[in-house]
Amino acid sequence: MEYLVSMEKPLVLLGCAYLSWKIVRHIWGFLNVEKEPVTVLVTGAAGQIGYALVPMIARGAMLGPDQPVIIHMLDIEPAAEALKGVKMELIDAAFPLLKGVVATTDVIEACKGVDIAVMVGGFPRKEGMERKEVMSKNVSIYKAQASALEKHAAPDCKVLVVANPANTNALILKEFAPSFPEKNITCLTRLDHNRALGQISERLNINAGDVKNVIIWGNHSSTQYPDVNHATVDTGNGLKPVRELVGDDCWLNAKFITTVQQRGADIIKARKLSSALSAASAACDHVHDWVLGTPKGTWVSMGVYSDGSYGVPPGIIYSFPVTCEKGEWSIVQG
Ligand SMILES: NC(=O)c1ccc[n+]([C@@H]2O[C@H](COP(=O)([O-])OP(=O)(O)OC[C@H]3O[C@@H](n4cnc5c(N)ncnc54)[C@H](O)[C@@H]3O)[C@@H](O)[C@H]2O)c1
Ligand SMILES: O=C(O)C[C@H](O)C(=O)O
Numbered sequence: 001m002e003y004l005v006s007m008e009k010p011l012v013l014l015g016c017a018y019l020s021w022k023i024v025r026h027i028w029g030f031l032n033v034e035k036e037p038v039t040v041l042v043t044g045a046a047g048q049i050g051y052a053l054v055p056m057i058a059r060g061a062m063l064g065p066d067q068p069v070i071i072h073m074l075d076i077e078p079a080a081e082a083l084k085g086v087k088m089e090l091i092d093a094a095f096p097l098l099k100g101v102v103a104t105t106d107v108i109e110a111c112k113g114v115d116i117a118v119m120v121g122g123f124p125r126k127e128g129m130e131r132k133e134v135m136s137k138n139v140s141i142y143k144a145q146a147s148a149l150e151k152h153a154a155p156d157c158k159v160l161v162v163a164n165p166a167n168t169n170a171l172i173l174k175e176f177a178p179s180f181p182e183k184n185i186t187c188l189t190r191l192d193h194n195r196a197l198g199q200i201s202e203r204l205n206i207n208a209g210d211v212k213n214v215i216i217w218g219n220h221s222s223t224q225y226p227d228v229n230h231a232t233v234d235t236g237n238g239l240k241p242v243r244e245l246v247g248d249d250c251w252l253n254a255k256f257i258t259t260v261q262q263r264g265a266d267i268i269k270a271r272k273l274s275s276a277l278s279a280a281s282a283a284c285d286h287v288h289d290w291v292l293g294t295p296k297g298t299w300v301s302m303g304v305y306s307d308g309s310y311g312v313p314p315g316i317i318y319s320f321p322v323t324c325e326k327g328e329w330s331i332v333q334g
Contacts, residue, residue: 037068037099039154041114043145044121045073045103046082048273049162052280053118054086058095062116062284064292070100074110074121107145111152116291118283119145119173122163124274131164131221131264142169146176158327160286161187162279166220167303167317174305174317183328186290187303189224189319191275191282192216195263196226199256200233200242210234211242215321216260216301224319226260228252294323299332309333 040057044050054071056062063069071090075083087103104110111117122138125131142161149157159180161170170187174180193216194208201208212234215227231242246252259266267275289300299321308314309331321332 035067037070038063038116039070039072039114041072041074041110041117041153043074043110043117043119044163046075046079046086047120048276049120049279049283050075051086052277053120053283054090055093055095056280056284058090058093058098060097061281062287064288065097068097068099070102071098072102072104072110072112072114074104074107076121077105080105107148108152111145111148114149114153114157116287117149117153117157117159118162118287119159119169120162120283121145122169125164125268127265127268127272132168135165135168138163138165138169139172142172143176146173149173150177150180156181157184158287158290159185160283161185162283164220167319170303170317182305185305185317186286186329187220187317188279188283188286189216189220189301189303190286191279192220192224192226192260192263192319193301194278194282194285195260196228196256199259200228200231200246203251203256204233204245206233212298213321214242214301215299216319218319220303220319222261224261226257228256290324290329291327293325299323302329304329304331307331
């Protein structure tokens with residue numbers, strides 16, 4: 001009884017604080033007060049992915065339709081003119097959410113105060129190459145840019161590495177920016193995740209939005225393992241396992257897996273250039289879910305720092321199923 005009486009006051013105070021917070025939020029929304037802009041860095045912004053990505057960010061596809069943004073774009077000197085052109089086009093598109101654009105070849109200016117860094121700068125592979133073959137060129141970029149990010153970005157900056165080999169570049173960034181929280185450095189395997197959703201939806205002739213909970217395990221390379229063992233389809237009449245609906249384990253265990261593993265190479269073969277619009281879209285999905293949260297009952301794939309889950313050696317960047325809440329990812333267990 002005494003215990004309950006002693007708890008009464010703090011509970012009432014907590015209740016009042018919660019109510020006041022709800023009222024302030026309500027009035028804030030009612031007055032339509034604009035949010036503070038979030039600063040997003042895109043490196044390699046004059047390249048193919050950059051060109052597809054920056055308008056998506058400026059339109060709210062990454063951080064939501066009510067979140068103003070400032071975009072910092074970095075590229076190297078030979079691409080400076082092209083970068084200037086991208087800036088001109090961003091201005092010409094008159095995006096209401098876009099509150100500022102910086103286009104620069106100076107890595108320090110680019111990294112200053114950024115809240116989110118999407119690291120696309122680097123060289124893509126050509127037809128017939130594996131992604132690890134661009135390692136010697138690209139890894140040195142990530143060594144050099146790690147310390148600029150560490151020194152000049154916002155302290156809680158979230159980093160998404162897109163440039164290949166993505167897991168390795170993210171690991172290098174983590175090694176060379178030791179004060180960055182490990183949780184803040186991730187790499188893109190959402191493109192592979194979305195490709196898996198796309199293959200299932202094509203096979204079943206349904207909308208990709210009705211398929212969920214595929215998993216990409218491992219590396220953004222041909223060794224990745226696309227897993228449908230827990231994937232489901234929303235049939236409109238409850239969730240059904242993908243395996244049951246597809247009803248063809250031979251396809252799921254062979255062709256489906258190699259198609260997802262080799263999709264990047266197939267696109268290079270067809271386009272003579274590596275994937276760009278799907279990569280940009282996946283980068284938006286990755287950051288969107290990381291910052292704004294994954295829907296209830298849904299996980300996504302992200303290349304994250306391994307904590308030893310599932311027997312994966314700790315300290316490497318590995319793609320796991322994750323859920324996100326309040327800007328933090330956690331590996332789905334079990
Ligand atoms: N993880 C994924 O799912 C995924 C998907 C598609 C592409 N990629 C990779 O993304 C990278 C970019 O692809 P792209 O098609 O946009 O290539 P791109 O060649 O069209 O553009 C890359 C840009 O990076 C710039 N750059 C080079 N060095 C730089 C540096 N030190 N700092 C800043 N910018 C620099 C280049 O000048 C160029 O403008 C490649 O490594 C590609 O393989 C990854
Ligand atoms: O395949 C590539 O080299 C580009 C990218 O990693 C992709 O998966 O499309």
